[in-house]
Amino acid sequence: xxxxxxxxxxxxxxxLVSAALHAAMILFFAMVPALGFRFDERPTKIVWVELxxxxxxxxxxxVKKTEGLPRSTIxxxxxxxxxxxxxxxxxxxxxxxxxxxxxxxxxxxxKMEFEDKKVRKAEAPRPKMRxxxxxxxxxxxxxxQLRDRTVVPEAAQIEKEGQxxxxxxxxEPLRVMPSDPEYLKYQSxxxxxxxxxxxxxMIFAEDESASYNARVEVMINLDGDVTxxxxxxxxxxxxxxxxxVRAIKKASPFPKPPDRLAWEAYNEGFLIEFDPxxxxxx
Amino acid sequence: xxxxxxFFTVALMAAMLLPMGAWARIYVPxxxxxxxKFPIAVADLRGSGGRDMAGIIRNDMELSGYFRVLSEDSxxxxxxxxxxxxxxxxxxxxxxxxxGALVKGEVSSEGGKMTVTLRLFDPFLKQMLVGKQYRADKKxxxxxxxxxxxxxxxxxxxxxxxxxxxxxxxxxxxxxxKEIYVMDMDGHGPFAVTKNKxxxxxxxxxxxxxxxxxxxxxKNNPDVYVSSLNGGNLHRISIGGSNITPxxxxxxxIIAxxxxxxxxxxxxxxxxxxxxxxxLTAGSSIDISPDYSPDGxxxxxxxxxxxxxHIFRTSASGGGVQRxxxxxxQNDMPSWSPIGDKIAFAGRDMGTxxxxxxxxxxxxxxxxxxGTGSNEHPSFSPDGRMITFSSSRxxxxxxxxxxxxxxxxxxxxxxxxxxxxxxPQKRPE
Numbered sequence: 001x002x003x004x005x006x007x008x009x010x011x012x013x014x015x016l017v018s019a020a021l022h023a024a025m026i027l028f029f030a031m032v033p034a035l036g037f038r039f040d041e042r043p044t045k046i047v048w049v050e051l052x053x054x055x056x057x058x059x060x061x062x063v064k065k066t067e068g069l070p071r072s073t074i075x076x077x078x079x080x081x082x083x084x085x086x087x088x089x090x091x092x093x094x095x096x097x098x099x100x101x102x103x104x105x106x107x108x109x110x111k112m113e114f115e116d117k118k119v120r121k122a123e124a125p126r127p128k129m130r131x132x133x134x135x136x137x138x139x140x141x142x143x144x145q146l147r148d149r150t151v152v153p154e155a156a157q158i159e160k161e162g163q164x165x166x167x168x169x170x171x172e173p174l175r176v177m178p179s180d181p182e183y184l185k186y187q188s189x190x191x192x193x194x195x196x197x198x199x200x201x202m203i204f205a206e207d208e209s210a211s212y213n214a215r216v217e218v219m220i221n222l223d224g225d226v227t228x229x230x231x232x233x234x235x236x237x238x239x240x241x242x243x244x245v246r247a248i249k250k251a252s253p254f255p256k257p258p259d260r261l262a263w264e265a266y267n268e269g270f271l272i273e274f275d276p277x278x279x280x281x282x
Numbered sequence: 283x284x285x286x287x288x289f290f291t292v293a294l295m296a297a298m299l300l301p302m303g304a305w306a307r308i309y310v311p312x313x314x315x316x317x318x319k320f321p322i323a324v325a326d327l328r329g330s331g332g333r334d335m336a337g338i339i340r341n342d343m344e345l346s347g348y349f350r351v352l353s354e355d356s357x358x359x360x361x362x363x364x365x366x367x368x369x370x371x372x373x374x375x376x377x378x379x380x381x382g383a384l385v386k387g388e389v390s391s392e393g394g395k396m397t398v399t400l401r402l403f404d405p406f407l408k409q410m411l412v413g414k415q416y417r418a419d420k421k422x423x424x425x426x427x428x429x430x431x432x433x434x435x436x437x438x439x440x441x442x443x444x445x446x447x448x449x450x451x452x453x454x455x456x457x458x459x460k461e462i463y464v465m466d467m468d469g470h471g472p473f474a475v476t477k478n479k480x481x482x483x484x485x486x487x488x489x490x491x492x493x494x495x496x497x498x499x500x501k502n503n504p505d506v507y508v509s510s511l512n513g514g515n516l517h518r519i520s521i522g523g524s525n526i527t528p529x530x531x532x533x534x535x536i537i538a539x540x541x542x543x544x545x546x547x548x549x550x551x552x553x554x555x556x557x558x559x560x561x562l563t564a565g566s567s568i569d570i571s572p573d574y575s576p577d578g579x580x581x582x583x584x585x586x587x588x589x590x591x592h593i594f595r596t597s598a599s600g601g602g603v604q605r606x607x608x609x610x611x612q613n614d615m616p617s618w619s620p621i622g623d624k625i626a627f628a629g630r631d632m633g634t635x636x637x638x639x640x641x642x643x644x645x646x647x648x649x650x651x652x653g654t655g656s657n658e659h660p661s662f663s664p665d666g667r668m669i670t671f672s673s674s675r676x677x678x679x680x681x682x683x684x685x686x687x688x689x690x691x692x693x694x695x696x697x698x699x700x701x702x703x704x705x706p707q708k709r710p711e
Contacts, residue, residue, distance in 0.1 A: 070647060157646065187308060238407050239404060271309050
């Protein structure tokens with residue numbers, strides 16, 4: 001039997017062309033991962049970078065193996081100021097700017113913390129805070145010079161040669177994974193800033209049987225101010241979730257992203273995951 | 283024409299696919315909380331004695347090393363105006379001063395008995411986390427306050443606190459005499475266990491907290507004695523030679539100690555009631571300062587068998603001796619954490635003793651004290667989060683406590699003191 005329907009006869013060739021085109025296109029998208037078409041239904045492309053334990057500033061700052069008993073206490077090691085050499089390598093053009101950035105990021109020394117809080121509470125203008133920081137930094141430097149010895153993270157009888165340990169009571173060795181230094185550095189800066197403001201009842205960090213995990217999508221504007229905080233998933237515990245939001249708000253403004261990450265930072269934002277158990281993975 | 287159609291189809295397909303793909307958020311894992319201590323406000327309790335009670339709780343919170351106790355000046359007026367129930371508390375004020383937790387309560391007395399209501403709130407959630415009411419004699423005020431401090435620790439850290447525990451120690455009490463004392467962990471209420479004007483030292487708690495084993499020169503020879511906390515039921519359990527550094531097994535059935543009965547100091551075990559001693563270690567070098575692992579299966583001790591004094595461990599029956607420290611030259615006084623994962627010890631370094639901590643297998647030795655005179659004889663709290671030790675930083679040796687990471691070192695004994703040992707959680711009635 002011969003079809004005489006007008007549409008069919010018109011479409012006969014185009015249907016074949018279309019089928020061939022579709023097949024080619026599916027093949028094309030599957031072969032070119034840059035276009036983002038994947039069969040495994042994972043729309044979010046997240047760059048996972050493995051970080052060592054401890055605060056981010058100590059990245060690549062491994063623990064020195066001592067011949068005798070260690071000469072510095074855990075407390076002193078915690079107060080260690082991050083030095084430029086210990087940060088991942090920077091591109092020369094960024095170095096100067098980054099240096100300035102890092103300076104403002106320096107944690108105030110513990111005894112100064114209270115004054116710092118006061119200033120913030122009184123809504124003091126930022127320049128004043130900067131000035132206070134400068135004084136604090138200067139004081140800290142003198143304080144440091146007064147010490148008759150240098151403090152380096154050190155532990156005796158390290159389990160494996162060439163591996164260091166982080167502070168305190170952790171058992172896991174420090175592992176530094178090779179990764180994009182610029183991404184790692186910027187991520188570290190944000191991580192450190194948020195972490196510094198994340199104050200939670202210790203039950204969330206110490207109770208190993210419990211599991212708390214909250215994921216937040218955060219957007220910033222060109223000044224680094226946090227403009228939106230959106231839940232991707234909540235822990236189910238209101239106190240934990242609130243502490244995460246508080247930490248992000250207090251960490252605002254975020255450090256300005258380096259050029260290479262600017263598009264992503266401003267357009268895609270950040271995925272910040274709060275979970276004390278993540279530490280065990282590193 | 284055909285080309286345009288193809289182009290159109292491809293463009294449409296691409297447009298549909300693109301939004302699904304190009305998502306690349308910068309991922310930031312926040313895996314550990316800030317080093318900042320948790321801010322807590324403890325308002326004076328309403329009623330007579332309420333101020334003292336709040337003071338005891340505030341001091342407990344400071345001692346724990348977990349909390350930053352907010353100054354009363356920042357909230358006194360508001361606290362006085364508002365009540366102690368959820369509907370009367372101005373939570374917005376407490377969140378504005380960044381109080382992560384708030385303690386409120388009241389005391390009422392009736393015929394010598396007092397009723398104490400204590401509540402812990404989360405100002406951010408506007409919720410009550412703990413509410414307790416205690417009825418007791420007026421003299422139990424400290425105990426009630428400590429009990430509620432324990433409740434706060436449980437609610438905010440997940441582990442019951444140790445504020446109602448005690449510390450035994452040795453103190454110089456006269457010319458040439460030393461006695462065993464016991465005090466509350468915050469330094470209050472010290473009392474003498476021994477009053478024999480001899481030299482008594484180096485105590486060890488029975489697991490039920492009812493008895494102490496210690497070394498005494500009562501019969502002009504160092505021997506291990508056992509007595510109740512009030513000094514009663516005193517009896518000698520060792521015979522012959524110098525007998526020092528007793529340690530109680532976790533089940534309470536055995537006391538390990540160091541004795542020179544066979545010439546050199548070796549480890550022995552004996553029943554708390556006395557009887558025949560069993561030799562645990564042999565050799566011509568000294569073995570001292572035993573301490574049981576929390577499961578009772580192992581003993582950590584100091585020995586000179588490898589030249590210099592080092593930390594070793596052995597099974598509780600005496601086999602399988604294993605060396606733990608290889609650095610330093612005089613490591614002594616090991617204390618096993620009640621959790622079992624850590625061992626603290628005192629090591630001689632730069633001419634003085636300091637406290638160190640390591641994993642139970644000897645790895646990762648880290649320093650906890652430095653530059654503060656001689657710091658000796660660490661002993662873990664029952665929850666494993668704190669360590670008591672003696673320090674000569676203010677002249678004569680006194681008793682201090684700190685967190686197990688060396689932070690928050692605080693003097694607790696009013697007078698002098700040495701060889702502190704943290705008692706168990708349970709208290710005898």
